[in-house]
Amino acid sequence: AQKVTQAQTEISVVEKEDVTLDCVYETRDTTYYLFWYKQPPSGELVFLIRRNSFDEQNEISGRYSWNFQKSTSSFNFTITASQVVDSAVYFCALSDETSGYSTLTFGKGTMLLVSP
């Protein structure tokens, strides 16, 4: 069975600090996808990134960066120079191999609080 673990329930930082959100996953599939979503207080989930298991290159998008390490089954998310608007719950998710469709297994989320 697939499993996603986000061990950090809540993280509090001060604006401009860097912060890393951890994600560890378990799967028996050799091909899979990993996702990060942001859930602001308004409730909707906002898609941030998708990464497939064949692509271990790290990715950077503005202040966001992701570190995918297959050897440790981790897909960590770093926010550089955090801002108050980054305050949200962040979910890591894993999808199975079903062709063409993504049935996601979510972690329990990490609540990030960025104070001014």
Next chain:
Amino acid sequence: DGGITQSPKYLFRKEGQNVTLSCEQNLNHDAMYWYRQDPGQGLRLIYYSQIVNDFQKGDIAEGYSVSREKKESFPLTVTSAQKNPTAFYLCASSGTTPFAFSNQPQHFGDGTRLSIL
């Protein structure tokens, strides 16, 4: 703008009552999903549908029912058999490709918060 619309935003259920949550998308996505979110928990899959007139149970389907009569609509009914329905419900949709190993990201609606009266 394309997107997913969930209604109502807040819903109250009386004991023994069935209630239906609406989900409509205009993204032309084939696949649609319903998730339940409880405080401090991740999202758990209730039902999903890959194509019109077809749907599959997710991890926590008991006490829920769905229909998929139109591509753009995937309503969820919370039946009286669901003894603990208070939660935040999220609907999502995703596109598909003819190729394997190219799962498309899911796009989510704003959610419906269901409470018991």
